[in-house]
Amino acid sequence: MILGYQAVDVDNHYYEPLDAFTRHLDKKFKARGVQMLTDGKRTQAVIGDRVNHFIPNPTFDPIIVPGCLDLLFRGEIPEGVDPASLMKVERLSEHPEYQNRDARVAVMNTQDIQTVFMLPTFACGVEEGLKGDIEASTASIHAFNRWLDEDWGFDRPDHRIIAAPIISLADPAAALDEVDFVLAHGAKMVLVRPAPVPGVIKPRSLGDPSHDPVWARLAEAGVPVGFHLSDSGYLHIAAMWGGKSTFEGFGAKDPLDTVLLDDRAIHDTMASMIVHGVFTRHPELKVASIENGSYFVHRLVKRLKKAANSQPRHFPEDPVEQLRNNVWIAPYYEDDLPLLAETIGVDKILFGSDWPHGEGLESPLSFATELAGFDAADVRKIMRDNALDLLGVNVASAA
Template sequence: MTIQQEERVAAQRLDYRAIDVDNHYYEPIDSFTRHLPKEFRSRGVQMLNDGKRTYAVFGGVINHFIPNPTFDPIIEPGCLDLLFRGEIPEGVDPASLMKVDRLSEHPEYQNRDARVKILDKQNLETVFMLPTFACGVEEGLKHDIPATMASVHAFNLWLDEDWGFNRPDGRILSAPIISLADVQKAVEEVEFVLSRGAKIVCVRPAPVPGEVRPRSLGDPVHDPVWARLAEAGVPVVFHLSDSGYMAIPALWGGSGVFKGFGKRDPLDMVIMDDRAIHDTIASMIVHQVFTRHPKLKVASIENGSYFVYRLIKRLKKSANNAPYHYKEDPVEQLRNNVWIAPYYEDDVKLLAETIGVDKILFGSDWPHGEGLADPTSFTADIPQFPEFSHEDTRKVMRDNALTLVHGA
């Protein structure tokens, strides 16, 4: 651990337990197959072992979103911190920052009871538990909507079985996946997860696959889903995923394939960056989802916050150019209905000035390598008094998440 990391870990200890909205499990290789009906086994997710390594196969095609779906060995939490902060010491090879460990040494990555013990050590009261491998599956199956819906339901059955959507102690809120590709099936899935106690749901930040062409998330055809979630007070989490946006750098000579690790053309990220979440929130606002469903709450998690400033500028311009389209101020809808979990290296003060401190969430991305080794060291990246009061910091670290899930 570097001196800078030690200083962040030594940040003032909170006198309350925090709520981390960006925690992850590492899925076992049967997370999509354990409950998948036989008729979809060749069309959904399969695991192929050639005697040397295991590959994930989506709809008969090897997928590279997660190059090692066994997660063994697995990267150490927070080891890429300096890379993402842009603080790599001169002369240090970025690849040397990558540290790995055996999965067997960390039962907390795949076992709920073991994870709760870690939460106690990390001073966390509650975490939003989000997918890792599953974030790439919908894109891989988008050509086969029935297989997509069957696979999502099978995954949610596994998730409830192994982690629980909302166990009685309230320590872990696991987010089932909702795909809108088949609206009727999506409504059925929402009813199913709500009946099992789900307090949050995860929707991919991407155009919705369709039989003829993709649809906007704001297409009124999806209103039955949004209406039910708004009625239940269950927020929608848009978490970084394979949103199909590698098609954009492919126009500039890129491969068009989303790979979680390994060397990539730097132009890919410059071109793609946070476009998917920008366009996702834009589709919800411009296509009037929050006008039709004013009580619907959404949260952007692990997408950073810099898209917010570009989006506000473009929303203002759109409202000026097409005032007849907007029944309400689109920027105010962003501020009222959307919560943002910034990257730890983002400018939290600027974000607070832009959308209000009440809409900022704390997320560590633990135990991923690009996240924080010690989740609550996030406080070291929050401005100190007088810019942020103790109450403001508590809002970011705890209270805003409670409002998101439970209401005012």
């Protein structure tokens, strides 16, 4: 795919080394945070006090081949083909770009990509694993952010890689301290888990006023919040219907889990931000949904309209317009993209490939082939300009 300019991919991933959460961890949390235990044959992650299966093999060796599950996620597996046969793996040592910044930039040059948002893999399951120990969770995430800045850099003057640190809101005061830390070290984007905020007494909405200092600081800095697909703890809903209550990365799954949960966490996350007034109190705050699909947007619009019609005094601003003004969406490539553009506007759609994950695209720029119904100006917005507008940065394309 030749675009005539370099793209900006908002959904790229690294594979964390085993010490990502421990290299800078305060020693007093050694037994309460993330531990990597090896029995001579196998390495397992112990988070808190139990083995965590969010990533079954935290060494990432071997690792799944980028894009090998494409047919599975498109629903286009040929008749008679076993879905398990699509899984292909390779040696991690053959791909330094999965764990090394300079090697990744070299690959980006061959992919004709100007900038990527660099996001976690293993770390997407850690906050859920530590939600019962907020102090250890806060310390572990701070240690992770220090590792991330050390190995990848939150940002550098060329804006080639935007590595997004994690912010846990569980302890509001500590969350504000962490925001100040990452902003001081150049963060251009932060990640917040799309989930209810863990609390000592009970969970809280993302729109709880106790989080306003964080939203205010990020809005003032012009730094957007990314909500990336994570372990949001929603399997407790599946457990109510007889399913498993903890996430497992691979293995047999009950399809009812998918039907029940799918994009429920991101739907509820955005609902909490809008209904509980985050964008009313902080109209300059920008957020992006990444790797959560886009079909939740249509259900959310319908429900926001109904809520505003039935309780108009609760909504001093039009909640649907807040969704359209403050929220960017990186859809799945197999989604109905013209319908999404009609719903929120083409200016709010982002290109994300999920590279190098197996469920993503083998060749990131092939995303543009899904945009056949858009004119050239709108394709450029989706593939490049909208992401730069979200970041508030200006970078020159080499093409």
